[in-house]
Amino acid sequence: MTVDAIKQQLPSCNEVGLTLDGWTSLNTLAIMLVIVHNIDQNWELHEVRLVFDEVYYLFCSRFES
Secondary structure, three states, rough: OOOHHHHHHHOOOOOOOOEEEEEEEOOEEEEEEEEEHHHHOOOOEEEEEEEEEEHHHHHHHOOOO
């Protein structure tokens, strides 16, 4: 997805929430997802996924047994 496509999906309001979701796959890849949330005037929740990528080994090596 391009930057312009992401900008079009972002809400036009001034207040949003950011969520970081991280997990490790069965093959020990560490994955992180960044999500923008907002609630519109009708109290409907909207989200835009900004980043979905592997977290580098440097940050995950201390969790290995």
